[in-house]
Every structure is written in structure tokens, then in C-alpha cells.
Amino acid sequence: MTSATTHSPASVAAPAKTAAPRAKKVRGREERSTLASVALHGTLILASLVAAFPVVWIVFISLGPKTAWQSPGEVLSNLSLDNYAKVLTDTDFPQWFGASVIVAGGTTLLGVFLAASAGYAVSRMRFPGHKQLMWSFLVTQMFPMAVLIVPLYELLARFDLIDNYLGLILTYATTAVPFCAWMMKGYFDTIPHEIDEAGRVDGLTPFGTFWRLIVPLAKPGLAVTAFYSFLTAWGEVAYASQFMGADHYTLAVGIRTFATESRADWAMMTAASVLILIPATLVFLLVQRNLVSGLTAGGTKS
Amino acid sequence: MVAPVAIVLAVLVLYPLGYGFYLSLTDANEANVARDIGAFHAPATYKMVWFDNYWSVLSGADGDFYPRLIWTVIWTLSCVVLHIAIGMGLALLLNRRMRAKLLYRALLILPWAVPAFVGVFAWRLMLNSQYGVFNDMITAVGLPAQNWLATPFAQKTAVIMVNVWIGVPFNMVALLGGLQSIPKELYEAAEMDGASPWQRFVNITLPGLRPVTNTVVLLGCIWTFNMFAVIYLLLGQNTTGEADILVTFAFRKAFTGVSDYSGAATYGIVILALLLAFSTFYRRRQLKTEQA
Numbered sequence: 001m002t003s004a005t006t007h008s009p010a011s012v013a014a015p016a017k018t019a020a021p022r023a024k025k026v027r028g029r030e031e032r033s034t035l036a037s038v039a040l041h042g043t044l045i046l047a048s049l050v051a052a053f054p055v056v057w058i059v060f061i062s063l064g065p066k067t068a069w070q071s072p073g074e075v076l077s078n079l080s081l082d083n084y085a086k087v088l089t090d091t092d093f094p095q096w097f098g099a100s101v102i103v104a105g106g107t108t109l110l111g112v113f114l115a116a117s118a119g120y121a122v123s124r125m126r127f128p129g130h131k132q133l134m135w136s137f138l139v140t141q142m143f144p145m146a147v148l149i150v151p152l153y154e155l156l157a158r159f160d161l162i163d164n165y166l167g168l169i170l171t172y173a174t175t176a177v178p179f180c181a182w183m184m185k186g187y188f189d190t191i192p193h194e195i196d197e198a199g200r201v202d203g204l205t206p207f208g209t210f211w212r213l214i215v216p217l218a219k220p221g222l223a224v225t226a227f228y229s230f231l232t233a234w235g236e237v238a239y240a241s242q243f244m245g246a247d248h249y250t251l252a253v254g255i256r257t258f259a260t261e262s263r264a265d266w267a268m269m270t271a272a273s274v275l276i277l278i279p280a281t282l283v284f285l286l287v288q289r290n291l292v293s294g295l296t297a298g299g300t301k302s
Numbered sequence: 303m304v305a306p307v308a309i310v311l312a313v314l315v316l317y318p319l320g321y322g323f324y325l326s327l328t329d330a331n332e333a334n335v336a337r338d339i340g341a342f343h344a345p346a347t348y349k350m351v352w353f354d355n356y357w358s359v360l361s362g363a364d365g366d367f368y369p370r371l372i373w374t375v376i377w378t379l380s381c382v383v384l385h386i387a388i389g390m391g392l393a394l395l396l397n398r399r400m401r402a403k404l405l406y407r408a409l410l411i412l413p414w415a416v417p418a419f420v421g422v423f424a425w426r427l428m429l430n431s432q433y434g435v436f437n438d439m440i441t442a443v444g445l446p447a448q449n450w451l452a453t454p455f456a457q458k459t460a461v462i463m464v465n466v467w468i469g470v471p472f473n474m475v476a477l478l479g480g481l482q483s484i485p486k487e488l489y490e491a492a493e494m495d496g497a498s499p500w501q502r503f504v505n506i507t508l509p510g511l512r513p514v515t516n517t518v519v520l521l522g523c524i525w526t527f528n529m530f531a532v533i534y535l536l537l538g539q540n541t542t543g544e545a546d547i548l549v550t551f552a553f554r555k556a557f558t559g560v561s562d563y564s565g566a567a568t569y570g571i572v573i574l575a576l577l578l579a580f581s582t583f584y585r586r587r588q589l590k591t592e593q594a
Binding site: 032037040041043044047048050051052054055057058061069070071072114118133136138139140141142143144145146147148149150151152154155170171173174177178179231234235236237238242252255259264266269270273276277280281283284285288291292293295 | 308310311313314315317318319320321322325326392395396398400401402405406407408409410411412413414415416417418419420421423424425426427428430432433435438467470471475476478479482520521524525528530531534535538548549552553555556557563566567569570571573574577578581
């Protein structure tokens with residue numbers, strides 16, 4: 001592949017269909033030689049392999065017998081779903097899964113709602129501290145969990161929210177909402193103000209304008225926000241492991257019980273991992289079309 | 303409308319932060335905080351030590367801070383540089399017209415959808431020194447098997463590798479969006495003037511991406527500096543301690559052995575101060591280049 005890129009100077013001319021003759025041959029953006037095409041696809045295939053391999057690998061191992069991780073060669077001749085059956089019936093996995101669905105779902109709903117309304121407010125309204133608020137959203141991203149975790153524990157304990165889904169949802173919202181509000185502000189900035197004014201003229205309340213006119217237009221941004229909030233909650237380890245008791249373990253904490261100090265039960269771990277991946281991938285597939293546009297608006301207009 | 307967020311943040315972020323700062327001024331640990339032993343309630347017996355904790359950290363007396371800080375900086379720089387470089391490379395490739403573009407994009411974004419702890423477990427399985435697939439691969443081509451997670455250096459390389467794998471998709475997507483927002487007319491004009499691909503990249507693409515790269519670099523630095531899951535989960539109990547960054551070190555301080563709450567809080571406040579200083583400096587510089 002490297003040889004392909006180095007050996008494709010401009011003299012290996014572009015395909016003949018773009019035949020506008022020029023004195024000095026400079027290749028345009030949308031033309032490329034066959035070799036360059038091979039290099040392009042080669043690089044992307046390699047990168048895709050690197051990106052997908054760990055996922056493919058755990059799926060592969062999970063389909064084998066209990067010892068598959070020690071001898072991957074035996075997997076293909078002994079395909080079975082035994083590991084999945086065991087995880088689903090012999091362990092508390094379904095319970096952890098339910099806990100994670102509640103927590104991640106709650107964080108997503110709360111996160112999207114708070115981030116959208118806050119982002120809209122910062123984008124459209126002028127109030128004292130308006131500029132500082134955006135900065136403080138960014139600053140909350142800097143708070144190291146190590147300093148928050150003990151005080152948060154005590155705070156939640158005071159409101160009886162330890163070992164409680166709501167407590168964890170609120171905690172995750174504080175991580176996800178500032179960043180999401182920041183992105184949503186950028187996204188709302190790209191929606192013309194005339195639309196708000198039109199809504200106002202038609203007699204809608206500020207919230208009505210927001211809800212009926214702006215939210216539908218901001219779907220790509222909301223999709224990214226939902227995705228980000230969901231993943232924050234679905235994959236968080238540190239808070240979940242300190243705040244939740246065995247009855248309310250989330251997946252991130254529960255799956256660690258398959259691994260003891262000295263050894264890990266990889267048959268269970270891989271099967272459980274694949275089951276955990278499925279909802280995340282579904283959410284991802286739902287929003288992935290919107291990821292690019294949603295993220296950009298937030299990034300460029302901050 | 304901003305009120306709910308402001309209230310939630312104030313209660314759940316500012317209050318713990320203030321409390322954390324207060325703890326950092328005390329000598330609180332597991333043995334002297336208020337706790338319930340059965341029906342008996344033991345009141346807190348820790349006391350104010352004011353800035354003693356900060357002094358012992360910043361003077362280097364605790365022996366851990368500066369080594370951890372140096373490694374944290376190396377870790378952050380290498381991760382962010384690799385994130386941006388690889389993300390930019392892939393975004394440039396994906397921004398071309400070609401076949402199977404959507405498939406490539408979906409596959410390349412995949413690690414982003416994988417929860418960090420699942421990704422880390424997958425890598426641990428692959429890096430296993432006895433049965434891992436990496437060793438199967440390199441022994442198949444005749445190279446000696448490696449103990450991928452044994453030495454401090456190997457552990458450091460491994461955590462960077464895994465974090466790069468997890469973080470590239472976000473950067474790629476952000477930069478891809480940035481590329482798509484650069485007006486095509488600029489490229490057409492440059493082509494008319496006979497600019498080479500390299501000239502077009504340096505004079506149009508890079509400046510056009512600046513708003514995105516500025517944001518991505520700042521967020522990348524903050525997130526990587528505070529990254530917890532990758533290091534904590536990949537190394538687990540087998541860590542030599544050498545690969546701990548400030549955040550994971552502080553977490554271990556607070557939750558292993560006799561929990562040292564005040565020490566962990568002190569580290570947390572120092573980390574926050576470092577990040578605040580960095581972001582302020584970064585934003586100043588950014589504003590300056592914008593005005594220039």
C-alpha cells in the first residue's frame with residue numbers, strides 16, 4: 001500500500017474521461033488514478049479491519065465452547081449458543097441489563113430534554129451570565145470524578161438516592177448534559193431566528209415555538225445528544241460501582257463479577273459483552289446518519 | 303429555560319466540588335469520617351489541616367505526584383496527537399467520492415458505539431500473553447510471543463493503543479463534518495489557479511477546519527487527561543502503578559486500602575486547576591490567532 005502511494009505521481013494520469021487538457025497537469029480533487037484508488041480503498045479496508053476486529057473477535061469467541069478463548073481454532077467446528085444460554089439463565093445478567101436500560105434510558109430522556117432546553121435558551125435569549133454559562137458548561141467537563149465521587153456519595157445518601165436508579169441517572173446527567181447543551185447551542189445557532197419570530201407572530205408561547213418549530217428542525221443535533229447521553233450511561237463504570245448495591249448492578253459493574261482477581265471467565269464475558277453491544281449498536285445505527293451534521297454544528301459554532 | 307440545568311448543575315456539581323475542596327483541607331480518611339457501625343453512629347473525628355495536603359503534593363513530598371503528572375502529560379499528548387492525526391487522515395479519505403463509502407464509515411465509527419468497558423475487555427482478551435490472538439498471529443509468522451501487559455512500558459503502550467482505538471471515531475466524525483462545511487468553491491478556485499493537492503490542503507483545508515480542530519483538541523485534552531475506564535480496567539489488579547495517570551491514581555487512593563478521602567480530593571482539585579489553567583491559556587491563544 002505504501003508503495004502504491006509513492007508510485008502514483010501525477011504522470012500516472014487520471015482516467016481519460018476527464019480529458020480537459022491543461023498546460024501543467026494538476027490533478028483535481030475528484031479525479032484519481034487506478035493506483036490511487038487501490039491505495040484509498042486499501043487504507044480504508046485496513047482501517048476498517050482494525051476498527052472492527054476487536055468486536056468481531058469477541059463475537060467469534062462467544063460462539064465457541066467454554067475454552068474457546070484458549071484455542072480459537074476449535075470455534076468453527078463447535079459453534080453453539082451455550083454461552084449465551086448460560087449468561088441469560090444462570091447469572092443475574094437479565095437483572096443488570098434491566099438496570100442499565102432504566103439508567104441509560106432515563107439519562108437519555110433527561111439529558112436530551114435538559115440539553116435541548118438549555119442550548120436553546122443560550123442560543124436565543126440574552127440574560128446575565130449568558131457568556132459565562134457556556135464556559136461553565138465546558139468547565140464541568142474538567143471535573144475529575146475522583147474529586148466528585150465522595151461528596152456526591154454523601155449528597156445522594158442524604159436524599160436516600162444511593163443504590164437507587166434516580167441517583168445514578170442524575171449523576172450521569174451532570175456529565176452528559178453540559179457537553180450536549182454546548183453542542184445543541186451550536187446547532188440551534190444554525191437555525192434562522194426568523195422561524196422563532198414567525199412562531200411568535202402566530203401566537204405561540206416561547207416554549208411552544210421551541211417545542212413545535214425548533215425541536216423538529218434540530219433532529220440531527222438531538223440524535224447526537226441522545227446517542228452521547230445513552231453511551232455515557234451505558235458504559236460508565238466508576239460511579240456505578242461505588243453507588244449501586246448488588247441488587248441494582250448495572251452491566252458495567254455486573255460483568256466484572258465474571259472476572260475474579262486471578263482469572264476471568266472469558267466464555268461468559270464475551271457472551272455478555274456481545275449482548276451489551278447489541279443495544280448500543282442499535283442506537284448507533286439509528287442515529288449514525290445524523291452524527292456528522294449534528295456534531296459539526298456544535299463544534300464549529302461554539 | 304436554562305434554570306433546570308443551572309439548578310441540577312449547581313446541586314450536583316458545584317456542591318460536591320465545594321465539599322471536595324473542603325475535604326482536601328482536612329485529613330479525612332476511612333478511619334475518621336462519620337460512619338454507622340451497626341446501630342452505633344460514630345461521629346467524624348477528622349480535623350482541618352488547611353493546606354498541608356497541597357503542600358505535600360506540590361512539594362513532591364508524597365513522592366507520587368510528579369511522576370504521575372509527567373506520565374499524564376505524555377499520555378494526553380500522545381493520545382490527542384494520534385487521535386487527531388488518524389482521525390484527520392481517515393476523514394480526508396472518507397470525504398472523497400467513492401464506492402462503499404457508507405460501509406466504511408459505519409465500520410470506522412463502530413468503536414464509538416462500543417462501551418469503553420466492553421472494548422477494554424476485548425483488548426484484554428486479545429492481548430493475553432498466553433492465549434491472546436496477537437500472540438497467535440505473531441508466532442504464526444515466526445516471531446517470539448510477547449508479554450503484552452507485563453512491563454510498565456508495555457502497559458503504557460497498551461493503554462495508549464486502546465484509547466486511540468476508542469477515541470479516533472469521534473475525532474474522525476467531527477473532522478469529517480468540518481471538511482464538509484468548507485465551501486467547494488474555494489477548492490475550485492484553487493484548482494483554476496493551479497494549486498497542488500498539498501497546497502490546497504495547507505491553504506484551504508487546514509484553515510477551514512480550524513474551528514473544529516480548536517474544539518476537538520481542547521475537548522480531547524480534557525477528556526484524555528481525565529480518562530478513567532481504559533487505564534483502570536485494562537490493567538485491573540495487575541498494574542505496576544507506573545501506568546496510572548493522576549485520575550486513576552486518585553481513585554485508587556480513595557477506594558483501595560484505607561481510603562484516603564482527603565488525599566484523593568487534593569489530587570482532584572489539583573487536576574481541575576491544571577485543566578482550568580490549560581483551557582484558559584488555550585482559549586487566549588485561540589482568540590489571539592483569530593484576531594491576527
